[in-house]
Amino acid sequence: MLKKKIIVLLFSVVLIFSMLSPGMAAVKVRFPNWQWAEAGFKEIFTEVAQQFAKENPGAEIDGYVVAPSEYYDKLTIEMKAGNPPDIVMLRDSNIAQFIAMNELTPLGDWMKKNGIFERFIPAQQIVGVKNGEPYGLIAFTKSWQLLYNKKLFEEANIKVPTTPSEFLEAAQKLTISEGGRIKQYGFATMTLDKAPLYTYMLPWVIGMGGNFVKDGKSNATDKKTIEGVAFYKELFDKRVIPIGVEEPVYRQLFWEGKVAMLLDGPWILQLVEAKNPALYPYIGVAPLPFEGKGKYGTAGFNLLGIPKNAKNKELALKYLEILARPEYQKKFLEYTNLAPGAKDSVSAQYAEKNPWFGVFAKGVENGVPITPQGLEAYYLEYETLIQKHISKMLFNNIPPKKAMADLDKELKEFIAKKTK
Amino acid sequence: MKFKSKLYPAFLLTPAILVLAVVVLLPTLQAFLLSFQSWDFLRDSKPTFIWFQNYIQMLQDESFWGAFGRTFIYTIGSVLGIVGFGLLSALLLNISFPLRGVFRGVFLMPWVLPYAVAALAWSWLYDYQFGLINFVLNTLLKIPPLLWLGSSNIALLALMIVSIWKELPFAAIMLLASLQSIPLDLYEAGAIDGAGAWKSFWHITLPGVLGVLSIVTLLEFIWAFKQFPLIYIMTGGGPAQATETLVIQTYKQAFVNFNLGYASTIGVVTLLVSSIFAMIYFKLLNRMER
Numbered sequence: 001m002l003k004k005k006i007i008v009l010l011f012s013v014v015l016i017f018s019m020l021s022p023g024m025a026a027v028k029v030r031f032p033n034w035q036w037a038e039a040g041f042k043e044i045f046t047e048v049a050q051q052f053a054k055e056n057p058g059a060e061i062d063g064y065v066v067a068p069s070e071y072y073d074k075l076t077i078e079m080k081a082g083n084p085p086d087i088v089m090l091r092d093s094n095i096a097q098f099i100a101m102n103e104l105t106p107l108g109d110w111m112k113k114n115g116i117f118e119r120f121i122p123a124q125q126i127v128g129v130k131n132g133e134p135y136g137l138i139a140f141t142k143s144w145q146l147l148y149n150k151k152l153f154e155e156a157n158i159k160v161p162t163t164p165s166e167f168l169e170a171a172q173k174l175t176i177s178e179g180g181r182i183k184q185y186g187f188a189t190m191t192l193d194k195a196p197l198y199t200y201m202l203p204w205v206i207g208m209g210g211n212f213v214k215d216g217k218s219n220a221t222d223k224k225t226i227e228g229v230a231f232y233k234e235l236f237d238k239r240v241i242p243i244g245v246e247e248p249v250y251r252q253l254f255w256e257g258k259v260a261m262l263l264d265g266p267w268i269l270q271l272v273e274a275k276n277p278a279l280y281p282y283i284g285v286a287p288l289p290f291e292g293k294g295k296y297g298t299a300g301f302n303l304l305g306i307p308k309n310a311k312n313k314e315l316a317l318k319y320l321e322i323l324a325r326p327e328y329q330k331k332f333l334e335y336t337n338l339a340p341g342a343k344d345s346v347s348a349q350y351a352e353k354n355p356w357f358g359v360f361a362k363g364v365e366n367g368v369p370i371t372p373q374g375l376e377a378y379y380l381e382y383e384t385l386i387q388k389h390i391s392k393m394l395f396n397n398i399p400p401k402k403a404m405a406d407l408d409k410e411l412k413e414f415i416a417k418k419t420k
Numbered sequence: 421m422k423f424k425s426k427l428y429p430a431f432l433l434t435p436a437i438l439v440l441a442v443v444v445l446l447p448t449l450q451a452f453l454l455s456f457q458s459w460d461f462l463r464d465s466k467p468t469f470i471w472f473q474n475y476i477q478m479l480q481d482e483s484f485w486g487a488f489g490r491t492f493i494y495t496i497g498s499v500l501g502i503v504g505f506g507l508l509s510a511l512l513l514n515i516s517f518p519l520r521g522v523f524r525g526v527f528l529m530p531w532v533l534p535y536a537v538a539a540l541a542w543s544w545l546y547d548y549q550f551g552l553i554n555f556v557l558n559t560l561l562k563i564p565p566l567l568w569l570g571s572s573n574i575a576l577l578a579l580m581i582v583s584i585w586k587e588l589p590f591a592a593i594m595l596l597a598s599l600q601s602i603p604l605d606l607y608e609a610g611a612i613d614g615a616g617a618w619k620s621f622w623h624i625t626l627p628g629v630l631g632v633l634s635i636v637t638l639l640e641f642i643w644a645f646k647q648f649p650l651i652y653i654m655t656g657g658g659p660a661q662a663t664e665t666l667v668i669q670t671y672k673q674a675f676v677n678f679n680l681g682y683a684s685t686i687g688v689v690t691l692l693v694s695s696i697f698a699m700i701y702f703k704l705l706n707r708m709e710r
Contacts, residue, residue, distance in 0.1 A: 073675055080461060101462050180564050181554075191570075193658035244548060244570025244659065253549070384676060388661070395572045395659040 028062035029315045030085035032075075037065045038267060039274035040336035047331065048323045055322070059315050068247075069194050072380055079103045084307035086316040092301040092369065093199075093383075095128040095136050096376035104135040105306040110317055111137070116324060120341045128303050136303025137320050138341030140332065142265045143299040143363025144203055146289065150282040152184070152260040160286045164207070164231055167261075167289040171240035174260035186240040188250035188259040189232075193391035196247065198383045199370055200263060201390060203297035204228045206368050207290035212386055212407070216374030218415060220408040221401075230400040233393060255279060263288070263297075266337040266360050285356035287363070299367025339364065378418045385414055448691070454684035461678035474685035483661060484669065484686065491645060491665040491690075494576055494583075498644040501584035503637050506591025507629070513592060514599050524593075531589040539653035542582045543569065546654075569655050572662035579651055579663055583644060591636045598632035599625065638701055645694045666690045 029052075035041035049061035066074055072094060078084045079101070090098060098104050111117055111134060117125060120138060128136035148160060156174055161167035171186030190200040205211060205228030212220055219225055235241050242250050242259075253259045255272045257279055262268060266285075273280045287295040304323070306316045322328060329342035337354070339346055339361065351357055375382050386407065393403035455474055459467035478484050513524055530538065545552050546568035554565035568578040606624050615623065626633075648667050651657065657664035657672065664672070666686060674683035 076462065076678065077675060097462070180558055180562070192656075193660055194656060242549060243567055249549070381677060391658060392660040395570070395662065 027059040029312045031063045031087040032066045032085050033089045034068040036063045040270035044332050044335045052319050086310040086312045088305050090303045090305045092127045093371040094379045099130045100377035106133045108133045127301050136305040139302045139304050140338040141364045143367045146286045147262045148284050149260050150284045161289040175240045185259045187261045197387045201232045204232050207294035213372035218408050218411040220404045226404050236394045285359045296363045296366035298370045299364045451684040455688045457681045459680040487664050487666050487669040495644040497580045498583040499640045502587045502591050502640045509592035510595035528589045535649040539650050575662045594636050598629040602628035
């Protein structure tokens with residue numbers, strides 16, 4: 001009888017504790033981001049999360065990886081389902097879309113209270129702002145420049161290209177086959193029919209002097225736009241780039257020393273240093289192989305936002321407040337090699353120690369935004385449309401002029417429908 | 421008593437019917453209604469009735485007809501392979517040989533694997549740079565590496581191969597069970613009458629497995645027609661829409677373009693087409709059996 005009573009008592013205790021445990025568990029502030037898997041970003045976001053946990057007992061940051069190619073589709077669905085994460089990583093190219101969908105929390109009051117406008121770069125008051133209200137905290141600035149493997153260039157006795165024809169020649173010379181298989185590529189870039197194909201092929205179009213949209217109208221059939229896509233196709237046709245591989249795979253080929261040139265951001269340096277430290281001293285950075293403004297390519301910002309229906313808004317703001325502190329802004333730069341939103345984060349010593357930083361910085365200052373003018377709120381659909389036609393041009397071997405004529409027709413309909 | 425005994429089975433079936441109604445019937449009806457509406461999920465809080473405009477748009481949409489054709493090519497190609505190789509495998513597995521039981525168990529493994537796992541594994545096998553298939557082709561057969569999932573010409577074939585590999589064991593095991601139900605004395609009688617291997621197969625084996633063969637063909641047709649995870653994970657419908665089937669197109673319209681009305685229209689048409697083919701198939705089969 002006593003044994004039975006003890007068993008019942010123990011069972012009741014276990015039951016009560018299991019019922020209470022959800023309430024006793026830490027509040028999880030959801031922060032999905034592909035950068036949790038990237039060297040540099042993982043370290044800074046984790047450090048800020050640790051500080052957050054110290055200052056907010058009973059709460060913790062639930063950081064998890066979502067692949068960049070699925071991030072915004074997944075985010076849109078979660079927002080529309082009323083179950084968004086608490087903190088999201090947005091881009092200057094798509095924040096306008098989320099603002100137009102009325103899915104983001106305005107941050108103006110919070111920024112005023114924390115002195116963000118005074119401490120951050122002037123772009124903070126322009127990017128991700130609608131009717132004077134900001135919706136995103138600038139996480140970092142970025143541009144895409146030419147990274148190259150100095151060793152491979154020295155071995156081939158080639159100098160860094162400064163024109164498109166030099167670039168193509170260098171890419172061809174640096175593509176080496178052995179036994180019918182290509183063992184080294186001259187260049188690597190995105191070719192798959194998905195994001196970020198548009199991001200990686202736009203600098204070539206900009207470099208040639210074109211763009212898909214100009215003054216809010218389709219510019220797809222412009223001679224310079226066609227030259228830009230034709231050049232991209234030539235790289236594809238001449239097989240100087242690995243075909244049909246995902247971004248992480250061709251980045252891996254680069255840090256393994258199997259790709260001579262890459263068009264990418266400064267995060268690659270962090271990646272090379274982490275994955276292949278012996279190669280790191282041999283990575284060079286140069287402007288794109290164009291003259292004039294074309295050499296600066298494209299530029300952008302990443303911003304952190306808080307969805308309107310986030311369950312833990314106040315806690316999410318606390319995380320952002322910690323990240324925005326001067327000491328963490330400086331750490332952000334050290335860990336990621338990316339200029340954060342705070343002014344004066346880049347010291348003269350850092351710039352001297354890292355001369356490549358100046359190339360990216362010039363790209364940020366002078367680069368063209370990747371968001372189409374007048375279509376900012378429809379960026380995701382616009383990007384899908386462009387990628388569809390570029391992909392068809394590459395994989396179905398459609399002449400660039402015809403591909404751009406097809407794109408022009410659909411782009412005009414798209415612009416008319418979205419801007420009526 | 422008679423009335424009660426008639427009601428009782430219906431009563432027992434009610435929970436299952438209710439679940440089916442909620443999980444299957446209701447969403448199907450909802451999709452059907454949505455196919456007559458326009459709903460830009462990102463910007464409109466409510467859909468608007470536009471009657472047959474989605475259907476007219478679909479009939480005029482080149483990419484819909486492209487997806488329509490590709491779906492049939494993929495389905496018919498996969499089913500022919502699954503059923504053909506399935507029957508061959510069943511005939512081989514019916515022969516007595518050492519460790520046959522173990523082999524039959526291992527043979528079933530592709531079918532047991534989740535589609536996502538199979539898709540990821542085959543994506544690596546097909547990889548242009550690092551894939552085992554290209555390594556074997558190049559090293560042993562001196563064939564240059566193929567862009568299996570990156571070429572518009574062969575990506576669909578590459579997917580069909582995976583589909584056949586994945587579903588073949590199911591077809592083989594079902595046909596094997598059917599083969600084993602054919603009385604052996606029929607073969608003995610045939611042998612006495614001078615029937616060779618081919619005549620035995622045509623007049624005894626095939627009629628004997630026809631019933632199961634028809635069920636397997638229909639099931640595989642339906643499963644291949646609505647195949648999603650394999651295609652989405654391996655190619656996402658690319659390159660350049662070369663593997664975009666009706667189901668993939670429905671998904672993209674709904675969750676990439678957020679055009680729920682149009683996505684429902686394609687979904688409804690997909691359902692109607694597969695239902696029509698199921699009915700045609702059964703009618704033909706009834707005629708054959710008569």
